[in-house]
Amino acid sequence: MDSFEPLTWADAPCRVWQPRFSLVPGNIFLIVDGYRAHTAKATKKFVESTDDRIKLFYLPPYSPELNPD
Known part of the structure; x- marks a missing residue:
């Protein structure tokens, strides 16, 4: 049986x-x-381990001025 x-x-x-x-x-x-989870140390460490193959781009926090009416 596989371990979970x-x-x-x-x-x-x-x-x-x-x-x-x-x-x-x-x-x-x-x-x-x-x-x-996207900003966790584990995620940052994983991205760093890929030798710049993976780039994360973060969406800005709540920004109502960017939403069209």
């Missing part, structure tokens, strides 16, 4: 993204929001 390792909120992006990155050649640009 629980998925924490901080590890979730890394564990979800990593298997898919091997399918994509070249650099990867991800646009993410300010959700705490």
